[in-house]
Amino acid sequence: MSAIILENYVSGKWAKGQSDLVDIPSAVTGKTVAQTSSSGTDFKAMADYARDVGGPALRAMTIHERAYMVKALGLALNERKDELYALNAHTGATRRDGWVDIEGGSMTLFSTSSKARRELPDDYVIIDGPPEQISRNGTWMGQHIYTSMQGLALHIGAYNFPVWGMLEKLGSSLIGGMPSIVKPATSTSYLCEHAVRIMIESGVLPEGALQLIVGRTGDLFDHLGCQDVVSFTGSASTATKLRTHPNIIKNSVRFVAEQDSLNASVLGPDATADSPEFTLFIKEVVNEMTVKAGQKCTAIRRAFVPEALMDEAQSALIARLETIKVGKPDAEGVRMGALVSQSQRTDVRNKVKQLSKEAKIVFGNPDKVDVVEANDNDGAFLSPILLRCDTPWEAPSIHSVEAFGPVSTLMPYQNMADAIRLCNEGLGSLVMSIFTYDPNVAREIVLGSACFHGRIAMINRDNAKESTGHGSPLPVLVHGGPGRAGGGEEMGGARGIKHYMQRTAIQGTPELITGATKVWMKGALRTTDGAHPFRFNFDDLEIGKTLLTKGRIITLEDIEHFAEFTGDNFYAHMDEEAAKANPFFPGRVAHGYLLISFAAGLFVDAAPGPVLANTGLENLRFLTPVSPGDSIRVQLTAKTKKKRNDEYGEVKWDVELLNQNDELVATYDLLTMNAIENRDA
Numbered sequence: 001m002s003a004i005i006l007e008n009y010v011s012g013k014w015a016k017g018q019s020d021l022v023d024i025p026s027a028v029t030g031k032t033v034a035q036t037s038s039s040g041t042d043f044k045a046m047a048d049y050a051r052d053v054g055g056p057a058l059r060a061m062t063i064h065e066r067a068y069m070v071k072a073l074g075l076a077l078n079e080r081k082d083e084l085y086a087l088n089a090h091t092g093a094t095r096r097d098g099w100v101d102i103e104g105g106s107m108t109l110f111s112t113s114s115k116a117r118r119e120l121p122d123d124y125v126i127i128d129g130p131p132e133q134i135s136r137n138g139t140w141m142g143q144h145i146y147t148s149m150q151g152l153a154l155h156i157g158a159y160n161f162p163v164w165g166m167l168e169k170l171g172s173s174l175i176g177g178m179p180s181i182v183k184p185a186t187s188t189s190y191l192c193e194h195a196v197r198i199m200i201e202s203g204v205l206p207e208g209a210l211q212l213i214v215g216r217t218g219d220l221f222d223h224l225g226c227q228d229v230v231s232f233t234g235s236a237s238t239a240t241k242l243r244t245h246p247n248i249i250k251n252s253v254r255f256v257a258e259q260d261s262l263n264a265s266v267l268g269p270d271a272t273a274d275s276p277e278f279t280l281f282i283k284e285v286v287n288e289m290t291v292k293a294g295q296k297c298t299a300i301r302r303a304f305v306p307e308a309l310m311d312e313a314q315s316a317l318i319a320r321l322e323t324i325k326v327g328k329p330d331a332e333g334v335r336m337g338a339l340v341s342q343s344q345r346t347d348v349r350n351k352v353k354q355l356s357k358e359a360k361i362v363f364g365n366p367d368k369v370d371v372v373e374a375n376d377n378d379g380a381f382l383s384p385i386l387l388r389c390d391t392p393w394e395a396p397s398i399h400s401v402e403a404f405g406p407v408s409t410l411m412p413y414q415n416m417a418d419a420i421r422l423c424n425e426g427l428g429s430l431v432m433s434i435f436t437y438d439p440n441v442a443r444e445i446v447l448g449s450a451c452f453h454g455r456i457a458m459i460n461r462d463n464a465k466e467s468t469g470h471g472s473p474l475p476v477l478v479h480g481g482p483g484r485a486g487g488g489e490e491m492g493g494a495r496g497i498k499h500y501m502q503r504t505a506i507q508g509t510p511e512l513i514t515g516a517t518k519v520w521m522k523g524a525l526r527t528t529d530g531a532h533p534f535r536f537n538f539d540d541l542e543i544g545k546t547l548l549t550k551g552r553i554i555t556l557e558d559i560e561h562f563a564e565f566t567g568d569n570f571y572a573h574m575d576e577e578a579a580k581a582n583p584f585f586p587g588r589v590a591h592g593y594l595l596i597s598f599a600a601g602l603f604v605d606a607a608p609g610p611v612l613a614n615t616g617l618e619n620l621r622f623l624t625p626v627s628p629g630d631s632i633r634v635q636l637t638a639k640t641k642k643k644r645n646d647e648y649g650e651v652k653w654d655v656e657l658l659n660q661n662d663e664l665v666a667t668y669d670l671l672t673m674n675a676i677e678n679r680d681a
């Protein structure tokens, strides 16, 4: 196969670099797979194009429209995934490794898209938390909101996941409304370039929403401004260099970094050599050492076991490592492919040398490995290397040097406090795991270690089958970690999208805040004229549309009937003396559930119509007890609307129950599904 000349996608056109082509070798054969260069690219024009063309186009779409667009990108990539798998083999990755990168990437887009459509409004503004009532009469209130940033998102990726690494950032930035420029690591950029090509060719994206640099970023950093976001994955040294660029500092450019991580895994103190947790731990350490040839930011670099189990753990790890065949990624029986390049292998060998000053290699030879259907000299193959260090408190390198390959160190701990301190000695990591069956150990580890780690996986015999394991970042959970890991956060469901939006506290009257957010705020105008609110189909129902019901007196017979009917004979409803002795009640009071049932009887409009179903209540609070003889009435106001599909959408209603003195008895949000088309009887 002749080398592919990679192209940049700049200002809506594919363009080859004009000079300084860099050869990219195959990790397996060492032969040039692709050539790349970004020389001649006008980076300022690229930034302008993103901001002036891509940004307005994306911001003209609602969050849901952008989320559907991201889903369509995932479908387009899945349709042509075989083209991506063909390129994947050159990166040294096995098909299984490639699955995480390629199909795992599309799944991340699907998941982020789905979370956005379920949890965020079909609008341009996201409400963050409840409103803050600041003034006595309610005319001055505050509300936190998110809106899209008006700059560009620059995504700089590491070489190990050229597709997933791009998509985990891109899904969030596009749904957040930001045009994005992707800059993959050169050594696997051919795979990322092809994925970008598929996305562009799908025709799903508006002009300017996505651009690509395969090569250096030139003077792009000089053109970044206060509305831009840089999301970086790679080494701590590159992160430091980029985040201290004068322009990044001067303009307070948001910089999200995912960098090195000395992830730990602990075999709990409750485990014994024949407990299921011991076996699971051994499997996971070997798995994390060998998947993607250990080139995973989340791989287990430090494995801790109770001191008494050191020898058993070492023997079990070695026995398993001996079964791992290294070689051509698609050859029969091969479990581990190559590192991405010869230079990366040299780097790992040097790091192993450094680690071996404090630890002993107990499995593997860094300079030699038997390979299947490949040549050790041409490809970047490396044996898995297990080190053992019996004095972890005298081994600073083990807690600070990341050998980004199939390398892990086994170490003992004395007790839980010691294990916790040792895990934290990595000074901030993406993930740690503990293999335990003891909930008290779970509590200790979380209290002692959670603040040092972005994620903690607690694995045991009950969840092992379904567990996604130590090293898999999931789109619904936060990926990132403090300190050495970069201090950044990505994904985490809808959270990840908000990294590309600005949080603002807006203040004003309820009416103004309702106008700005399209979410009805208590105190804003209620429209009470015209038909019952349940007679409006989804599109015609306006926020603020209100029903004020007549009152209904609650009798002692109602309470007793409800108690008998439901079996709820709680003393506060049935025993005058006991109820009086309770500081909350003046005597027997109505059941809260009786009140909300009567409320429904007061506000529903019985005939078939656009309201298809009541799907729940949220934020229910009972505030004033209701005694026999009191009356209740209801104020029901359309608060928010969220389209679900072409047939129906969710309406959230603000419901207030008031007594004869206009005191608030209960309040909640009622959820209904309303038809888009008019279904009036």
Ligand code: NAP
Pocket (backbone or CB within 6 Å): 156, 157, 158, 159, 160, 183, 184, 185, 186, 187, 215, 216, 217, 233, 234, 235, 236, 237, 238, 239, 241, 242, 258, 259, 260, 261, 296, 297, 402, 404, 430, 485, 486
């Ligand atoms: P790297 O050398 O730091 O490169 C990372 C990215 O930065 C690449 O795209 C690289 O492009 C780019 N880059 C380097 N210098 C640049 C500059 N002056 N201006 C703009 N971009 C620049 O890291 P790597 O070798 O690709 O990846 C290995 C490292 O990444 C390991 O240390 C690992 O811990 C870390 N990593 C962390 C995570 C995480 O989520 N925390 C995930 C994966 C990897 P070029 O390739 O063109 O130089």
